[in-house]
Amino acid sequence: MTIEQKTIAATGNGIVAEAYRQIEPDVICAYPITPQTTIVEDFAKFVAAGKVRTEFVTVESEHSSMSACIGSAAAGARTFTATSSQGLALMNEELYVASGLRLPIVMVNANRALSAPINIHGDHSDAMGARDTGWVIFFAENAQEAYDHTVIAPRIAEENLLPVMPTLDGFITTHAITRCELADDAAVKDFVGPYHPAHTLLDVDPIMVGGFANLGNTYMKIKQAQRTANDGALASIKRIADEWAGLTGRPYDHVEGYGLEDAELVIVIMGSAAGNARAVAREMRADGKKVGILKVRCYRPFPTAELASALAGAKAVAVMDRSDSFGSYAGPLALDTMTALFAHDLHPQMRRYIYGLGGADVKLDYFRKVYADLEASLSGASDPGLTYLGTD
């Protein structure tokens, strides 16, 4: 049974703000930063117009934003925020506190480059700084996915006691107007449901949150429980996302393939550039080439088994990262992909690319070159090593 939806023209930020309005969190603590800004601006309009009962706390920094979110969530309020780039980096300390205290905070991130040099455009450097923090992290290809990830986020957070970060690419997705399906307000409210935390700071029986776990192996046991929760979240995410997919008619998988039924040459990618990759793959498949793409939607926890299974038939795999992991063998997505393949005893030819940093153009020719490199790898061409695309 599907729910009522209407087709609207919206920016990614606009439709994320609509999701925030529909969910109507108890508390939003937020700070403005390009290109997240219009999410909080739109929400401020909802507050001013009396469309939400949310307590809207306009803090003095992103560090205080996440700090206040932690206080709010520990007090039992469904708590949201949104950020980007330097803001996400500034609150990094607090990201670990949120996940370590197992607080189900939801925060949309508008993916953007990190300083220096300063650059306000899209890439994945900021979100990658959060990859080991214990947050669930989604990457959206477009505004619609950003909306869907945002709607399912609170249930994932509250069921697994993990903070959730749906992300969308700065400007390309946050600011471009596209066609979206907006679900009926009541349907979203029904789907998200009420929030009943087990223990809160406001309970009549006092609790202590964030005590000093310095003796014995208490700290390590708590970290192990976090590991278990993260690993276990994949199934929960899939179930909740499938439920939403059943209502909207838009399917969800942690990883989504195109042409993988017979593809020998596969590009692994996340975020908005997946569309560019798909366009090239479609064109090449029309010419009879066995190419495909694999798009990762759920980046943390990393869907290792799903990714390996989707790539089982690939002879050559290129991973395209929109951020670098300086000093390591490859970009972060490539490292995760290679780990998954190795763990499942799969050994295709591998190629590593960095593209689109700081909003640099992502040209269709880049994908054609990558597929050509993969084809050459099967004829014994040597690995040129980690390659930055479009800098020559």
Next chain:
Amino acid sequence: MATIKELTYLPERLSGGHRLCGGCGASIAVRQVLLGAGEAEVVSSVATGCLEVSSTIFPYGAWEGSVIHNAFENSAATISGVEAAFKSLKRQGKIDPERELKFAAFGGDGGTYDIGFQSLSGATERGHNFVYVCYDNGAYMNTGIQRSSATPQYAWATTSEVGSAQPGKLQRRKDLTSIMADHRIPYVAQASVGYWNDVVKKATKAFAAEGPAFLNIMAPCPRGWRSDAAQTTELARLAVDTGFWPSFEVENGEWRMTMPAKTRNGLTPVVEFLKPQGRFKHLFKPGNEALLEEIQRDVDEYYAYLQNRCA
């Protein structure tokens, strides 16, 4: 205000058995301040520091009310989130609309004057209904007596050492209480654990205020001050009596001196406060008389400045 006998009937908010040192001013400050909440329930946040590490060692907790520790620099931001949640849930009827709660945030001088200053200023400007309590012992005592912007001039600290090239910390301390008063919030006060009645009276006003309140409480640290644990309250009184730490309050913009009656005939010389403390012992060596005179001059100037604002 309640008499001391009446205060003994109020609930104990910080139980014995915490791991703070003997003679620590911080636990005294917490107990005196929370007496100001009367019978009301209080939810507290506490910054990383001696008070936090000594009162929340898992699986034990010394706090009788709910407490949250988040990090070092964000005690104020954290309690602002708790207070926002309370407001929202109450407004929506998700918790008992009749429920009354008070909110308090604690931090040492490092967590308040320095690293937590922005968080405090922000939460204060936003007008959350909470009492911020700084227990000021004049250094980063938890990490081992490093200088903060609250460390007195010429005090020894482990990052403002005393040697042939410098006589301890070179800079004057920051006047945080005045800065907080200039946020134009309902209530700001400075007091010392040496005068329990002054602290309790001010804490009562702070908890009764609608909106943010700030209390700066002088809380000696025997480890860091290199002083006798048995002398804590005496030193805390001398801090006030000498004018080193004047007692004053700013209530709805009205500045008021609240010094003990005995100072009416003049302040005690500041050397009486400095002398029992090992962190100032180099100042009493021959040749350093000018430094002592400078400290006295600075105390007098600051006291005159305060009297002027209170005039």
